[in-house]
Amino acid sequence: MQLRPSKDGEAVRLAGRDCMRETTGKGRFITLEGGEGAGKSTNLEYLRNALERAGIELLVTREPGGTLLGEKIRGLLLDPDNTAMSDDAEMLLMFAARAQHIHQLIMPALEQGTWVICDRFTDATYAYQGGGRGVDPRRIEVLEQWAQRGFQPDLTILFDLPVEIGLQRAGARGDLDRFEREQTAFFERVRNAYLDRAKHDPARFRTVDAGQDLIQVQQQLDTIIGELLMIAGCGD
Numbered sequence: 001m002q003l004r005p006s007k008d009g010e011a012v013r014l015a016g017r018d019c020m021r022e023t024t025g026k027g028r029f030i031t032l033e034g035g036e037g038a039g040k041s042t043n044l045e046y047l048r049n050a051l052e053r054a055g056i057e058l059l060v061t062r063e064p065g066g067t068l069l070g071e072k073i074r075g076l077l078l079d080p081d082n083t084a085m086s087d088d089a090e091m092l093l094m095f096a097a098r099a100q101h102i103h104q105l106i107m108p109a110l111e112q113g114t115w116v117i118c119d120r121f122t123d124a125t126y127a128y129q130g131g132g133r134g135v136d137p138r139r140i141e142v143l144e145q146w147a148q149r150g151f152q153p154d155l156t157i158l159f160d161l162p163v164e165i166g167l168q169r170a171g172a173r174g175d176l177d178r179f180e181r182e183q184t185a186f187f188e189r190v191r192n193a194y195l196d197r198a199k200h201d202p203a204r205f206r207t208v209d210a211g212q213d214l215i216q217v218q219q220q221l222d223t224i225i226g227e228l229l230m231i232a233g234c235g236d
Ligand SMILES: Nc1ncnc2c1ncn2[C@@H]1O[C@H](COP(=O)(O)OP(=O)(O)OP(=O)(O)O)[C@@H](O)[C@H]1O
Pocket: 034, 035, 036, 037, 038, 039, 040, 041, 042, 043, 169, 170, 172, 210, 211, 212, 213, 214, 215, 217
């Protein structure tokens, strides 16, 4: 595992580090990923409370969105009336929102030492536009490199659960957005793409069995929170 405590100002993640910022003594970037209704938003609050109780200054944000411009782009992406949107246009809009998000919100917060928790990030592009829509991941990599220049989350929590359970949970919320209207096969591909990414980057990913009851999911999160508090220098 490449995560280390930062009490003595060490870099957090030594391999594959970004070249856009110095990590020493700066905020950590944590992303939450998973399919529809996996419990990202619900558990984000649990994570936020635990980290804030430990005195960590936090910024909570989401993708697509997070900035005024990004939220406008989110509106375009999720609007079910935009039926003619091409796969490439969808992907470019995702990265346009992300570029603004990194520039305006995420990077300035991290530079100040504020931790950032983001509900979805680039892994979602690999899962939805790559796995779901079938965009070649090598084309996504080009945009990732272009927009992020190596910038990556320090830790990514993947909420994994069977597609039908997630859709049932999400469906109970009411109106479906442009993605939620996709077929089950689409979400199976999304799930597999996420699992594949987690398998290939075990240093960054922590996978949670999100099909369990909320209490059990949060017990799994407690282990990850313990790890994060160690990184922050607040652990035992
Ligand atoms: N472990 C759980 N067991 C049962 N219900 C859950 C669990 N986790 C979350 N839920 C419920 O499932 C619904 C979807 O959860 P939530 O909105 O957190 O998912 P999400 O991953 O943010 O979804 P989306 O990707 O659509 O934003 C909510 O009504 C939430 O209360």
